[in-house]
Amino acid sequence: MLSMKIPVDLDVYKALEARRQTFSESHNDILRRALGISPKTTATLGPVPEEIVVWRRKGVGLPKGTRWRMSSAHGEQSGNVVEGGFQHKGGVVPSPSRLATNIRQAESGRKTNLNGWRYIEVKRPGDANWLMLSSLLSSD
Secondary structure, X not given: OOOOOOOOOHHHHHHHHHOOOOOOOOHXXXXXXXXXXXXXXXXXXXXXXXXOEXXXXXXXXXXXXXXXXXXXXXXXXXXXXXXXXXXXXXXXXXXXXXXXXXXXXXXXXXXXXXXXXXOOEEEOOOOOOOEEHHHHOOOO
């Protein structure tokens, strides 16, 4: 396969990531799908294993094995992303905003409302660094 680098800005990169259906899917695969070009066959390489997306909202899909964390005045809370949401204190919280709100309210004792997309970081399998959940949102 011909390999070349095409510079893209952050908005284009985020739009590509938002369209990712599996973690193993390349940007080339995403573009082929978006442009209506049939996928290349990988018969010589064998089947590509599908990542199981266990949580999806606003065009962002998180695969099995994704970790989450949130820093706060009382330290760091963390857990796994599981089917249906974010594992926390023996339960599953369905949205990042509810998770961030629950964590902050437990610390302060006061009612609050937080946009969890701006407070929760995730690390998907294969990611080298933690990413702010909001950075995965498409700017469409």
